[in-house]
Amino acid sequence: MKRRVMYIVGIASSIITAFLTIFGILVTNRLMYLKIKDSEFILQREMIAKRFDHQWFETVRKDDIWIPSPNGYNLRAIFLRPLDTTRTVVICHGVTENKVNSIKYARLFERLGFNSVIFDHRRHGDSGGKTTSFGFYEKMDLKEIVTAVRKRVGKRALIGIHGESMGAATTLLYAGTYEDEADFYISDCPFSDFSEQLLHIIRTEMPFKTSMSLRIANLFLKIRDGYTSAAVSPREVMKFIDKPVLFIHSMEDTFILPHMTEELYELKEGDKMMKLFTKGAHAKSYNDNPDEYLQTVHRFLNRFRLY
Numbered sequence: 565m566k567r568r569v570m571y572i573v574g575i576a577s578s579i580i581t582a583f584l585t586i587f588g589i590l591v592t593n594r595l596m597y598l599k600i601k602d603s604e605f606i607l608q609r610e611m612i613a614k615r616f617d618h619q620w621f622e623t624v625r626k627d628d629i630w631i632p633s634p635n636g637y638n639l640r641a642i643f644l645r646p647l648d649t650t651r652t653v654v655i656c657h658g659v660t661e662n663k664v665n666s667i668k669y670a671r672l673f674e675r676l677g678f679n680s681v682i683f684d685h686r687r688h689g690d691s692g693g694k695t696t697s698f699g700f701y702e703k704m705d706l707k708e709i710v711t712a713v714r715k716r717v718g719k720r721a722l723i724g725i726h727g728e729s730m731g732a733a734t735t736l737l738y739a740g741t742y743e744d745e746a747d748f749y750i751s752d753c754p755f756s757d758f759s760e761q762l763l764h765i766i767r768t769e770m771p772f773k774t775s776m777s778l779r780i781a782n783l784f785l786k787i788r789d790g791y792t793s794a795a796v797s798p799r800e801v802m803k804f805i806d807k808p809v810l811f812i813h814s815m816e817d818t819f820i821l822p823h824m825t826e827e828l829y830e831l832k833e834g835d836k837m838m839k840l841f842t843k844g845a846h847a848k849s850y851n852d853n854p855d856e857y858l859q860t861v862h863r864f865l866n867r868f869r870l871y
Contacts (some may be wrong), residue, residue: 663684681709802832
């Protein structure tokens with residue numbers, strides 16, 4: 565009888581272990597290998613919306629740059645130089661997008677007197693890299709991008725960083741982790757903590773709506789990609805950011821909730837500004853409010869004399 569019980573327990577344990585393993589692999593696959601939007605789709609979308617001017621892009625002064633990542637691949641960047649100035653903004657796109665999505669912001673900053681650098685995050689566009697890490701490895705890549713830009717424009721040149729969604733979280737993680745080389749940051753719809761963001765996704769999109777799902781995911785994420793969601797937390801690094809930050813979000817965003825930006829704004833000490841747009845889904849604040857968005861950035865630059 566005892567042997568039979570042990571046999572049953574052994575089978576049950578094996579089944580549970582197999583189930584948890586399959587679940588962990590499926591969840592981390594969804595994160596690490598999140599489906600990227602087709603490059604042609606992004607280009608056509610931006611052209612139809614008149615956010616991408618093909619003639620401007622073909623004729624503007626620009627330099628193609630390949631920058632080695634400390635994580636073992638190359639990053640594709642384009643230094644757009646429509647103006648005779650050293651003032652430059654590095655633009656970080658969101659997850660599943662690529663550098664073409666950043667061109668609308670490049671045109672915005674051109675109107676404000678800045679050149680810009682657009683680039684593909686790891687595993688996006690033309691850049692290398694096997695997985696997406698939602699800011700963990702991306703912040704290291706951003707550091708290399710900014711260092712390369714600083715070498716090009718000079719030590720005294722004004723450099724800003726603009727990030728959208730994952731790019732916004734990456735921007736804040738960079739600013740709070742390294743001895744930064746940028747002078748200001750614009751963070752558009754960031755998450756404040758990746759663990760909380762994952763729980764939000766789990767509870768709204770997955771059948772297993774408990775925190776146990778997150779613990780299993782983190783175990784496999786650590787094994788497979790070397791980090792856990794707890795290591796991707798802009799909230800934890802806000803106290804180390806002393807440069808001016810403009811926080812932007814739209815109140816209609818249901819993917820990354822606007823209270824996350826409000827939390828980050830409260831945690832940021834020193835120079836800061838926040839704009840919450842009433843209109844706009846996730847990462848659509850500029851698309852739905854282009855003039856007001858431009859005015860907001862202009863006020864931010866003026867307030868903190870970033871010219």
